[in-house]
Amino acid sequence: MTGGHTDADISRRVRRLETLLEDRGIVAGAALDETLDAFLSGASPANGARVVARAWTDADFRTRLLADGTSAVAELGLSAGGVQPQRLRVVENTPDTHNVVVCTLCSCYPVRLLGPSPSWYKSEAYRSRVVREPRAVLEEFGVRLPDATRITVWDSTSETRYMVLPMRPSGTSHLDEPALARLVPRNALIGTAVL
């Protein structure tokens, strides 16, 4: 995305709310920090990349991952994350289909697998435009898809969290799983990058 956006307003509101809640003794600052730390602990796009590399190298795992993402990533000791358990659905890119993930209502996202969400993911520009004109938005990310490629936008409006399984790049048959995982950036897991 090239459109300008800022977190300043929402950050100010959150800080103000936090201060009020603490002043009135509704929450303790330390407890809030602990909850946030627990929420983000172990959250990294390296986890999602590891899942993708495993799917590229193990066809049975790939089948299980697409059928039941929650259970398949649990085999690797992973989860979508969140304060409450969340269902994970993995959607697969193919030569004919491209998937991209959004949360138009806020910023839902499998934080444990993708790491803290980037500010553009939370911006009104991305959230309102990608459901309406995904091809134009993807082009702003440098993703040019063939005209024949069908785009599906997954708007996470409830308890499921979505992750994209990107296509394995050609010329990588000599790479092992850890080397493959290093090829997968966070945006490829959201669908705003291709490899």
Place this chain on the structure above:
Amino acid sequence: MSDRFSAGARVRTVHHDPPHHTRLPRYARGKRGTVVEPEGRALLADRNAQGRGDAPLEQVYAVSFPARELWGEGDHDVVLDLFESYLEDDDPGDRAEAAAAPGTSRAQTGGKDGKP
């Protein structure tokens, strides 16, 4: 509540405009789509967000909508996760009627219906 819809079912979203939190974004109200799959049950967010203890456990469905149905243009699909009470059986009899009055879609997304 029983699981009313299975994969492939043709559904239509309700056209509500509640004064409270909802997970049915404005851009997908009163639209026709196809159930991709049931996702499992969750507490109905509309009631749960009001701090009420009586939120029912409802099946949530992934429902796919063609862009043309949502926006009047476009060749992509948008899939949303929707509570069962947001959905009605799509009556094929109504479809001809809708086809006669196209182009009523407006570019609106969730806006103030944000989740907590």
